[in-house]
Amino acid sequence: MYKIAIIGFGVVGQGFAGLLESKAEVLRKEHGLEIRLVAIADSQKGSVVDPEGIEIAELLAWARDGKSLNLFPGKEHGLDAVATIERCGADIVFEASWTDIKTAEPATTHIRRALAQGMHVVTTNKGPLALHAHKLLAEAKDRGLELRFEGTVMSGTPLLNLARYCLAGCQISEIRGILNGTTNFILTQMSEGGSYGEALKTAQDLGYAEAVPDADVLGWDALAKVCILANTVFGAEITPDPKTLTCVGITGISAEDIEAARKAGQVYKLIGRVWREDGRVQVSVSPQRVPQEDPLAGVSGAGNALTFTTDVLGEVTIKGPGAGKIPTGYAMLVDLLDIHRALTCRKGD
Numbered sequence: 001m002y003k004i005a006i007i008g009f010g011v012v013g014q015g016f017a018g019l020l021e022s023k024a025e026v027l028r029k030e031h032g033l034e035i036r037l038v039a040i041a042d043s044q045k046g047s048v049v050d051p052e053g054i055e056i057a058e059l060l061a062w063a064r065d066g067k068s069l070n071l072f073p074g075k076e077h078g079l080d081a082v083a084t085i086e087r088c089g090a091d092i093v094f095e096a097s098w099t100d101i102k103t104a105e106p107a108t109t110h111i112r113r114a115l116a117q118g119m120h121v122v123t124t125n126k127g128p129l130a131l132h133a134h135k136l137l138a139e140a141k142d143r144g145l146e147l148r149f150e151g152t153v154m155s156g157t158p159l160l161n162l163a164r165y166c167l168a169g170c171q172i173s174e175i176r177g178i179l180n181g182t183t184n185f186i187l188t189q190m191s192e193g194g195s196y197g198e199a200l201k202t203a204q205d206l207g208y209a210e211a212v213p214d215a216d217v218l219g220w221d222a223l224a225k226v227c228i229l230a231n232t233v234f235g236a237e238i239t240p241d242p243k244t245l246t247c248v249g250i251t252g253i254s255a256e257d258i259e260a261a262r263k264a265g266q267v268y269k270l271i272g273r274v275w276r277e278d279g280r281v282q283v284s285v286s287p288q289r290v291p292q293e294d295p296l297a298g299v300s301g302a303g304n305a306l307t308f309t310t311d312v313l314g315e316v317t318i319k320g321p322g323a324g325k326i327p328t329g330y331a332m333l334v335d336l337l338d339i340h341r342a343l344t345c346r347k348g349d
């Protein structure tokens with residue numbers, strides 16, 4: 001049985017909690033995994049700590065009604081995220097707080113506090129992995145702890161785990177694809193005659209867009225994701241600085257550009273790319289005209305897709321959701337299972 005804490009109880013935190021509830025029996029019966037939720041903290045909604053366990057269905061109903069977590073039945077209330085981590089006694093902390101890809105805070109502080117307390121960590125937060133992957137992974141390793149972050153790229157679509165486990169015997173020379181759901185949604189809507197403004201508004205309403213949508217439409221979110229891939233799959237150390245790296249968003253793409261591409265049998269996609277050149281790892285993000293026969297061309301709406309170019313298998317493409325409450329919550333569930341497997345393995349069970 002693992003005691004867990006959730007830091008950040010917005011769309012992703014609630015998506016994860018919902019899956020813990022709906023999948024509880026599967027987790028127990030098929031994976032021998034039981035959890036006790038001992039703390040939740042959210043900068044807007046308040047916090048509750050209870051070592052005896054927090055009833056998840058009740059908690060979700062509470063959050064749906066917009067009630068403060070400070071009033072939810074429990075032992076301690078009103079702590080900030082760091083104090084919650086320090087006082088909750090969890091085995092695993094699930095970090096899903098507000099994403100800031102420029103400073104990676106407060107998420108990095110949450111992760112480091114949890115590791116310092118001897119807690120394993122799962123995060124879907126892109127900032128810490130885009131800016132500090134090596135340091136955080138080293139910190140976890142030095143302490144004998146697990147740090148997982150599947151949801152940082154392509155949400156619950158098993159992209160990082162695909163690279164980490166299934167492509168482990170391959171040399172990957174390039175990763176190229178659609179990494180931002182909001183911009184793919186906007187480009188798809190525009191290709192169907194919709195306007196940029198309306199499409200962005202819908203993406204915001206559907207919860208795909210970042211709090212500040214500049215991060216999506218200017219390419220910064222996709223850049224953070226290619227840097228996570230560069231740093232964790234290719235072992236590079238690249239900081240996602242849009243001023244020094246090739247990073248072009250979709251704001252310059254007009255309805256006329258999209259129509260011209262369509263007449264030529266092509267579609268516009270915001271393409272993120274990581275590749276090796278002259279022994280160095282390179283990254284870029286830019287809108288490109290993709291031919292219809294490319295597997296990326298048919299990826300519409302908020303979908304994401306990536307093609308790995310490998311020595312053994314040639315091209316391997318994975319397509320799936322890249323954002324949203326349940327897909328991103330699912331990434332946390334899968335990371336929980338992966339940590340459970342790793343810890344079970346250590347014990348030699």
Ligand code: HSE
Nearest residue numbers: 180181182208210323
């Ligand atoms: N704003 C991001 C997107 C969310 O649209 O892809 C998922 O990282």
